[in-house]
Amino acid sequence: MGYPRLLIYPQKIRKNAMILRETCIRAGIEPVAVIKGFNAQPVILQALFDAGYRCFCSSRLKQLVEAKKLFPEVQSMMLRIPMLSELGELVKIADISLNSEPAVLEALNKEAGRQKRKHQVILMRDLGDLREGQLDRESFYQLALQAEKLPNLHLLGIGTNLTCYGSIIPGPENLGELAEDALRIESRIGRKLEVVSGGSTSSLPLLIHGGMPKGINQLRLGEALTVPCDLIDYWQSPLEGLSNTGLILQAEIIEIGEKPTMPIGKKARNAFGSETLYEDLGCRKRALLALGVADIGDESKLIPMDPGVRILGASSDHLIVDIQDSKNIYHLGDVLDFQLHYKSMLFATASDEIEKFIIQE
Ligand SMILES: *Cc1c(COP(=O)(O)O)cnc(C)c1O
Numbered sequence: 001m002g003y004p005r006l007l008i009y010p011q012k013i014r015k016n017a018m019i020l021r022e023t024c025i026r027a028g029i030e031p032v033a034v035i036k037g038f039n040a041q042p043v044i045l046q047a048l049f050d051a052g053y054r055c056f057c058s059s060r061l062k063q064l065v066e067a068k069k070l071f072p073e074v075q076s077m078m079l080r081i082p083m084l085s086e087l088g089e090l091v092k093i094a095d096i097s098l099n100s101e102p103a104v105l106e107a108l109n110k111e112a113g114r115q116k117r118k119h120q121v122i123l124m125r126d127l128g129d130l131r132e133g134q135l136d137r138e139s140f141y142q143l144a145l146q147a148e149k150l151p152n153l154h155l156l157g158i159g160t161n162l163t164c165y166g167s168i169i170p171g172p173e174n175l176g177e178l179a180e181d182a183l184r185i186e187s188r189i190g191r192k193l194e195v196v197s198g199g200s201t202s203s204l205p206l207l208i209h210g211g212m213p214k215g216i217n218q219l220r221l222g223e224a225l226t227v228p229c230d231l232i233d234y235w236q237s238p239l240e241g242l243s244n245t246g247l248i249l250q251a252e253i254i255e256i257g258e259k260p261t262m263p264i265g266k267k268a269r270n271a272f273g274s275e276t277l278y279e280d281l282g283c284r285k286r287a288l289l290a291l292g293v294a295d296i297g298d299e300s301k302l303i304p305m306d307p308g309v310r311i312l313g314a315s316s317d318h319l320i321v322d323i324q325d326s327k328n329i330y331h332l333g334d335v336l337d338f339q340l341h342y343k344s345m346l347f348a349t350a351s352d353e354i355e356k357f358i359i360q361e
Contacts, residue, residue, distance in 0.1 A: 003252040003335060004291045006348050006356045010047040012246035017051035017225050019241050024219055027207050032057050034222030037342055039349040040066045043358050057220055064093050081132050087111045096120040096156060100133050105147055112152035120156040121147055122197055125181055127174040129166035144185045157195025158182055163202035170203040172211050179215030205237040223342045249338045249348050251291035256332050258283050271315040285324040289336060292317035295354055297347035303339040
């Protein structure tokens with residue numbers, strides 16, 4: 001029963017997932033659930049299944065194996081452009097994959113043939129975010145024509161990814177171009193595409209505020225299901241009832257007292273080789289917690305639940321917080337609670353050192 005601990009509230013996550021699913025479906029969009037951000041934690045998979053999600057997606061095959069083991073009836077989608085070296089596993093495990101490379105399609109077709117399976121592909125168009133996908137329109141159409149002709153592949157549809165690398169906002173122009181691509185490809189292949197996949201959590205504001213182009217019929221939702229705080233705070237897109245407290249990280253105080261805020265002595269770089277600025281606020285009350293970058297990736301991606309607690313910094317295994325302004329009196333051995341952003345969720349859910357506690361309320 002040690003710390004740090006991750007409390008998981010599956011009912012809260014199920015409620016988020018239901019609200020998001022209903023919002024999408026009302027707009028003619030089928031949401032699929034992205035499970036990589038929470039490391040395919042089984043209890044969260046169950047919550048998403050209960051909320052009606054029937055396609056689980058990840059960039060890691062291992063997580064898709066986990067999902068299939070628990071829910072054999074659910075479709076699995078590989079999100080990362082597959083490595084040539086993993087096509088054998090991919091065809092075995094994933095029903096659908098996102099693709100952008102002609103050579104991968106060719107090899108994937110061969111592998112699917114070898115395994116006597118039909119593998120479904122969604123082809124990725126890069127609309128300016130500059131991660132995966134074909135940037136050039138005509139090359140993209142050629143890729144679609146190629147996929148359509150390969151006998152062991154089924155061209156399920158097309159999609160795009162925005163925001164992740166280039167920070168580009170999904171809007172009527174870029175997603176409109178994807179919808180138009182779908183129409184052009186449909187006219188060239190002489191049939192409808194089943195899926196036009198218009199991005200991730202970052203496409204939700206467009207949907208919520210209106211302006212999602214006609215034709216987009218799928219979103220791949222990860223972050224918003226479990227930690228919707230960015231959607232609410234950065235994107236000004238609150239949805240009634242969404243909660244950021246489905247996951248709470250707890251860490252224990254191992255040292256407490258007053259210290260100066262300005263380090264003493266000649267300064268170089270910190271544990272991670274970065275030059276850091278320190279603000280001299282005199283002596284303040286602070287606590288040292290047994291939680292570090294190894295557990296959460298980035299201390300700025302934690303949200304203290306006590307508004308009087310401020311995060312000062314972290315090294316691999318220590319977190320330093322200012323508690324001077326807190327209304328609570330903390331003691332050695334007390335525990336502080338934190339909400340998570342995406343990055344800290346990614347680390348905390350994957351860590352063996354953080355015990356997971358499931359709370360059914
Ligand atoms: C991770 C990922 C998503 C999900 O993104 P969220 O921001 O968590 O909603 C969707 N599509 C692709 C291709 C991804 O890699």
